[in-house]
Amino acid sequence: METEKKIGIIACSGASNTGAYSDLVSRKLMKMEKAKMLCLARFSIDEKFAEGLKSEIGSYIVLDGCPINCAELIMKKAGIYDFVHINTTDFGIVKGKTPVTEEKVNEIVEHILKTIK
16 A cells, blocks of 8 residues: 655745744644655755655645745756745745744645645
């Protein structure tokens, strides 16, 4: 019997409020057992990392904190193009200005849960 593959979530956890949002959202989804959080940095330094995940991860969500889209670019450089890309700024969050709140984290989580159904 084949086990169901997991959803991998990769967050750019940058140094701003927007990165904090992407990190908190990813950790919440992981805690809810809706996705497995994967290390973004590892994709940029370990060519075999993505290959080793193929048996476990069926799809990816890439969560960026700002329009620079570091996570998206790193995944593409790693040869992974098939993913859902979400940016926290699409939820009215302004980099360096919007305070991090549980309500906004929940809004993004709910959006992702609807996306992955």
